[in-house]
Amino acid sequence: xxxxxxxxxxxxxxxxxxxxxxxxxxxxxxxxxxxxxxxxxxxxxxxxxxxxxxxxxxxxxxxxxxxxxxxxxxxxxxxxxxxxxxxxxxxxxxxxxxxxxxxxxxxxxxxxxxxxxxxxxxxxxxxxxxxxxxxxxxxxxxxxxxxxxxxxxxxxxxxxxxxxxxxxxxxxxxxxxxxxxxxxxxxxxxxxxxxxxxxxxxxxxxxxxxxxxxxxxxxxxxxx
Amino acid sequence: xxxxxxxxxxxxxxxxxxxxxxxxxxxxxxxxxxxxxxxxxxxxxxxxxxxxxxxxxxxxxxxxxxxxxxxxxxxxxxxxxxxxxxxxxxxxxxxxxxxxxxxxxxxxxxxxxxxxxxxxxxxxxxxxxxxxxxxxxxxxxxxxxxxxxxxxxxxxxxxxxxxxxxxxxxxxxxxxxxxxxxxxxxxxxxxxxxxxxxxxxxxxxxxxxxxxxxxx
Amino acid sequence: xxxxxxxxxxxxxxxxxxxxxxxxxxxxxxxxxxxxxxxxxxxxxxxxxxxxxxxxxxxxxxxxxxxxxxxxxxxxxxxxxxxxxxxxxxxxxxxxxxxxxxxxxxxxxxxxxxxxxxxxxxxxxxxxxxxxxxxxxxxxxxxxxxxxxxxxxxxxxxxxxxxxxxxxxxxxxxxxxxxxxxxxxxxxxxxxxxxxxxxxxxxxxxxxxxxxxxxxxxxxxxxxxxxxxxxxxxxxxxxxxxxxxxxxxxxxxxxxxxxxxxxxxxxxxxxxxxxxxxxxxxxxxxxxxxxxxxxxxxxxx
Numbered sequence: 001x002x003x004x005x006x007x008x009x010x011x012x013x014x015x016x017x018x019x020x021x022x023x024x025x026x027x028x029x030x031x032x033x034x035x036x037x038x039x040x041x042x043x044x045x046x047x048x049x050x051x052x053x054x055x056x057x058x059x060x061x062x063x064x065x066x067x068x069x070x071x072x073x074x075x076x077x078x079x080x081x082x083x084x085x086x087x088x089x090x091x092x093x094x095x096x097x098x099x100x101x102x103x104x105x106x107x108x109x110x111x112x113x114x115x116x117x118x119x120x121x122x123x124x125x126x127x128x129x130x131x132x133x134x135x136x137x138x139x140x141x142x143x144x145x146x147x148x149x150x151x152x153x154x155x156x157x158x159x160x161x162x163x164x165x166x167x168x169x170x171x172x173x174x175x176x177x178x179x180x181x182x183x184x185x186x187x188x189x190x191x192x193x194x195x196x197x198x199x200x201x202x203x204x205x206x207x208x209x210x211x212x213x214x215x216x217x218x219x220x221x222x223x224x
Numbered sequence: 225x226x227x228x229x230x231x232x233x234x235x236x237x238x239x240x241x242x243x244x245x246x247x248x249x250x251x252x253x254x255x256x257x258x259x260x261x262x263x264x265x266x267x268x269x270x271x272x273x274x275x276x277x278x279x280x281x282x283x284x285x286x287x288x289x290x291x292x293x294x295x296x297x298x299x300x301x302x303x304x305x306x307x308x309x310x311x312x313x314x315x316x317x318x319x320x321x322x323x324x325x326x327x328x329x330x331x332x333x334x335x336x337x338x339x340x341x342x343x344x345x346x347x348x349x350x351x352x353x354x355x356x357x358x359x360x361x362x363x364x365x366x367x368x369x370x371x372x373x374x375x376x377x378x379x380x381x382x383x384x385x386x387x388x389x390x391x392x393x394x395x396x397x398x399x400x401x402x403x404x405x406x407x408x409x410x411x412x413x414x415x416x417x418x419x420x421x422x423x424x425x426x427x428x429x430x431x432x433x434x435x436x437x438x439x440x
Numbered sequence: 441x442x443x444x445x446x447x448x449x450x451x452x453x454x455x456x457x458x459x460x461x462x463x464x465x466x467x468x469x470x471x472x473x474x475x476x477x478x479x480x481x482x483x484x485x486x487x488x489x490x491x492x493x494x495x496x497x498x499x500x501x502x503x504x505x506x507x508x509x510x511x512x513x514x515x516x517x518x519x520x521x522x523x524x525x526x527x528x529x530x531x532x533x534x535x536x537x538x539x540x541x542x543x544x545x546x547x548x549x550x551x552x553x554x555x556x557x558x559x560x561x562x563x564x565x566x567x568x569x570x571x572x573x574x575x576x577x578x579x580x581x582x583x584x585x586x587x588x589x590x591x592x593x594x595x596x597x598x599x600x601x602x603x604x605x606x607x608x609x610x611x612x613x614x615x616x617x618x619x620x621x622x623x624x625x626x627x628x629x630x631x632x633x634x635x636x637x638x639x640x641x642x643x644x645x646x647x648x649x650x651x652x653x654x655x656x657x658x659x660x661x662x663x664x665x666x667x668x669x670x671x672x673x674x675x676x677x678x679x680x681x682x683x684x685x686x687x688x689x690x691x692x693x694x695x696x697x698x699x700x701x702x703x704x705x706x707x708x709x710x711x712x713x714x715x716x717x718x719x720x721x722x723x724x725x726x727x728x729x730x731x732x733x734x735x736x737x738x739x740x741x
Contacts, residue, residue, distance in 0.1 A: 068384035078408035163288035187298035403519035
């Protein structure tokens with residue numbers, strides 16, 4: 001059976017696809033922003049030495065990392081209304097993506113903070129830095145440099161995970177593609193184009209990450 | 225709905241979990257075999273072979289798994305006129321996905337073995353494949369085990385997306401039951417629990433391996 | 441926390457790490473904009489699809505194919521009670537599944553049930569994964585371009601429902617009565633429109649279907665306007681209240697969907713549907729799954 005390729009549905013509806021891509025980007029951005037806050041808080045809990053806080057953060061991390069994102073999304077979108085918390089599709093998407101990203105970034109940030117030798121902190125205090133300044137000038141910059149690539153990798157995963165929210169009718173790029181496919185059956189053209197669009201988004205994210213790395217983490221090159 | 229008691233729900237979910245495991249094993253074994261090939265291609269000195277492998281990995285790491293499933297299920301049938309069942313389509317997509325990631329992990333492990341090992345082996349007179357088999361791979365395996373076990377967790381989680389193209393594994397069973405009883409908290413909570421029971425032991429083992437096998 | 445961030449920001453700016461400062465500014469600005477811009481961006485309303493866009497997949501002469509292979513594949517709903525859902529043994533059950541069994545019997549073929557999610561019904565038909573759709577499929581112009589419909593076989597309508605003391609048989613009878621409806625639903629639009637000419641109808645709008653249903657059961661309203669699917673559950677859960685449908689507001693019945701142009705197949709299916717109606721079997725099914733008999737509009741076609 002020969003199949004004639006016809007990309008006209010793509011050209012005619014490129015705006016729709018872009019609108020979906022825009023939501024994908026917005027969801028990713030908000031998820032990363034809130035997720036990072038969760039992650040930093042989580043890593044503070046984990047390194048605090050307080051057993052209760054550590055336990056809470058550990059439970060959070062392990063539960064999220066060992067269950068599929070789809071289940072987390074459904075739990076939040078379908079399950080929470082029973083507790084009185086009814087979220088729209090977009091809100092549920094952001095919340096679940098942020099919680100997911102937060103769990104992974106907790107571990108990443110924690111690894112970064114723990115990778116700084118205690119000697120650095122002691123030296124800083126000895127010179128006369130205040131505790132907060134030690135954290136800000138001595139601990140954070142190299143810690144960030146160490147974990148930067150892991151963090152970027154996780155951001156990319158978050159962007160790719162947004163495709164799942166199409167299942168609760170949040171109108172992201174995958175949803176737009178599904179919609180067009182269910183009406184024109186040009187499955188290959190549509191999903192191939194979606195693949196290219198996602199690749200483009202991922203490469204743009206990587207490029208921005210690289211620029212930031214070059215500008216901010218130059219000093220990391222000179223460390224042993 | 226009557227008839228859907230707690231034990232009934234749990235039983236149904238467990239029965240569906242069988243398919244989750246089957247799909248995971250298929251993807252992991254198939255993905256492992258192809259992944260090994262991808263890794264070897266990537267370290268090849270032949271630029272074209274290396275490039276192809278690179279493109280393959282970039283594609284599967286840069287697109288959502290859900291999209292890959294759609295391509296296998298819908299895209300394939302529209303082009304070739306052959307309709308793949310959800311199981312076959314999911315197997316193909318997950319196998320390819322796994323092979324790309326495992327290939328990348330293993331490539332990383334091989335490249336982490338110091339160049340000196342290759343040179344020393346070559347100096348002794350080993351050919352390329354002997355260098356690989358007898359000297360480099362044994363050392364690379366040590367580095368690769370922990371991330372590989374860790375990725376198995378990702379594969380099991382990935383099977384949940386197969387539910388979207390109609391493959392009846394744990395997540396789909398949970399959705400179906402949810403639509404009848406609407407006890408979402410309970411049902412998705414139970415499903416999450418089962419996934420956790422499957423994945424946590426592997427995650428813990430992976431972390432243990434990481435500590436044991438890391439070079440100090 | 442905010443003051444710390446501003447501190448960092450200011451420090452970065454003054455230490456000539458302007459790029460970092462700019463990045464932080466644009467990051468939070470974008471987050472702010474992203475958070476605020478929530479205009480409804482409906483894909484459905486913006487998509488432009490012309491008939492030429494639709495992939496023309498070859499038609500199999502389905503009737504002949506089925507008779508030859510002795511098997512018929514039918515798409516049914518997987519998640520829409522009471523049309524199609526699962527029983528505690530995870531087997532598909534429902535009105536549409538029963539209908540599929542009847543049609544398979546009429547065709548003399550073995551039935552293979554394929555539960556699908558709503559959005560994939562038509563794609564499955566088009567790509568030959570199923571031979572027909574029996575899945576609470578409604579007819580509209582957009583779909584008519586791509587597939588063919590049989591005669592209606594299942595009720596899907598909005599009506600006024602009430603207990604024995606709500607004696608209303610037409611819109612005018614609603615005068616002076618209280619009617620419950622789910623806010624913003626199809627029934628809400630319908631009833632608001634239709635009662636414009638009738639005086640003093642007290643329309644009470646509830647947040648959702650469940651609340652509307654409980655309002656009727658607890659006697660807060662004389663009658664409610666809702667879809668027959670919601671009513672089915674309501675009737676089943678409250679057998680003592682003797683709730684019945686008083687009159688139909690808007691009818692959008694369900695049809696069997698087949699590939700476009702397969703005229704022979706549609707004719708055969710219509711034949712089977714007609715005989716099932718005549719034998720009373722369809723009424724039986726309607727009673728079993730919806731708790732009420734088949735509405736006249738369908739029974740008489």
